[in-house]
Amino acid sequence: MxxxxxxxxxxxxxxxxxxxxxxxxxxxxxxxxxxxxxxxxxxxxxxxxxxxxxxxxxxxxxxxxxxLKRIVSLVLTLVLFAGIIVLAGVLVIPELGRTFDTLRTAFPAFIQKLVTWGNDFFSSNPRIIEWLSQIEINWDxxxxxxxxxxxxxxxxxxxxxxxxxxxxxxxxxxxxxxxxxxxxxxxQKEKLGFQAKKLVYAFLSKERADRFFSVASLANGTFSRFLSGQCLEACILGLMFFISMNILRLPYALMISVLVSITALIPIFGAFIACFIGGFLILMISPVQALIFVILFLVLQQIEGNLIYPHVVGTSVGLPSIWVMVAVVVGGDLMGIAGMLIFVPLCSVIYALLREQVNSRLKAAGSPLAGEPPAEDPPRRKKIRLPSRRKKGKPDESQ
Known part of the structure; x- marks a missing residue:
């Protein structure tokens, strides 16, 4: 029955x-x-x-x-966030005003250069003018x-x-x-957490409820480490740009550095947005300085990608670089900038759970593939034997 x-x-x-x-x-x-x-x-x-x-x-x-008490730490955190926003506004808004002033005065000269270049180009290529004159345009x-x-x-x-x-x-x-x-x-996070536990354990079996909170703990740790590491890495990168641009006497150092710090929160592609905007602004003033800025950007990106990011963010998300790029592309296509920020730790959690399931199944089946992949051995250096200074048949003089 x-x-x-x-x-x-x-x-x-x-x-x-x-x-x-x-x-x-x-x-x-x-x-x-x-x-x-x-x-x-x-x-x-x-x-x-x-x-x-x-x-x-x-x-x-x-x-x-x-x-500290909960309410005190909460107020201090809110004051810290508000102070960062106000400080960024105080530093950036006057610089932004001066930037627009400079662009307003430099843009006509830039247009004049383009017109001069166009006249020189067309005067040296009369066939293009003949081809354009043959095009019929219906003005009505x-x-x-x-x-x-x-x-x-x-x-x-x-x-x-x-x-x-x-x-x-x-x-x-x-x-x-x-x-x-x-x-x-x-x-009230403790009270809400206790209520969530009661709700989950009331409707799920103990095994499934334990598994649910294990995954939730993994997700919480991964997101927290990713967020703190990404913020610290963005601040370091912005400070590097500010110091380097001031040493090289490049314009808009403060504004571009703040922009780099903000856009660097987006993994992989974020800093390139700041490079494009900063390069365009500097190009209005001096093409040579714009070229220097692009070279500086490429150098600092290599330093950041090979030295800073692995040590600051490191393996906090535990996701290989190829899957980080996939997560950024897919998240950006689905949810824009927010998706780029969310999908990296989210895919890291999925990757960790899938890796755990795959290894446990292979271990239960007795497969030798269970566990982590072997690390690549560095190439061994061949020992080079130096030729002996002694000649055959010649006794040692020290004896």
Whole structure:
């Protein structure tokens, strides 16, 4: 009787899952809209959990090292984050204003150089001018297209402005809710953790519940080490750029260094964004200095990739470099910059769990492939025997 009841429950569960999948496929548009609506409702709380996790790393360090109370360490952490933002604004905003001033004065000269180069190029290549003169242009059609675009564009611009204002207000509201939710999580994290344990152990078997919290502990440690290591590495890289650019007397040293520190939080590709922006800004002033900046960037990237990153971040995520690049590309395509930051430790957790499962299965099967791959032996140096100074048959003079 119990066997029949269990079989019926399994069949009913499978039928329910199949029916839900069929409804989701049949009414895909409505289902997608419902999922989007639910995600927009829970997004402030997801954002709040992410903020709580980021703030928890320095807050826990303050609690552990200085034996502070929870509320004191939380306030100090928030003051630290606010101070970093204010300091970055104080340092960068005046520099940004001077940069725009310089660009405003240098841009006309840059355009004049381009015009002069274009005139010289076309004067030395008359065939290109002949080819361009043969192209027929319908100016009436272009004029009608431009006027039509502006007629439609004014209405679209007003709609876009209203939508942008509504979206900005909604984003600010979501951020405030997320911040308040994050504060509640950080203040009552032990109580929430105890409630989560009760909930998991109530609905799962002890073995599965233990496995769940083991994975959660692994994910928490991996994300924390990755976040702290990446922040420290970004600060070191920005300081290196600031010192090097001041020694070489390159312009925009402070602004580019701060930009490098911010973009270096994105693994692999982040610093190249700062290189492109910084190179373009310096190019407006001096092409030679722009070339020096690019060379400096390549040198510091090699130092950072081969010396700083392995020692500061090191094996904190335990993910081979090829999978780090895959994680950054996939995460950036799915979720943008946030995906680049999240997918590296996430893939590290998946990689660690998969490695554990593979090794345990191979060990149970008695395979010699279980365990870590053997380290590559360094090439052995052949001993070079120096020829003896003594000649055959000649006695040693010291004897």
């Amino acid at each position: 119990n066997t029949d009841n269990t079989s019926f429950k399994k069949f009913a569960g499978y039928a329910l899952i199949a029916g839900a999948a069929l409804l989701a496929v049949t009414y895909f548009d409505r289902f997608a809209a419902l999922i989007g609506r639910l995600f927009s409702l829970v997004f402030p709380f997801i954002l709040g959990a992410c903020i709580a996790f980021i703030v928890h790393v320095p807050m826990a360090a303050l609690e552990r090292r200085f034996k 059609e272009i004029r009608n297209y431009v006027f039509g675009f502006f007629r439609v564009g004014v209405g679209s611009f007003l709609d876009s402005t209203v939508n942008a204002a509504v979206s900005a207000v909604s984003t600010i509201g979501s951020f405030i809710i997320a911040l308040v939710f994050a504060m509640y999580i950080l203040v």
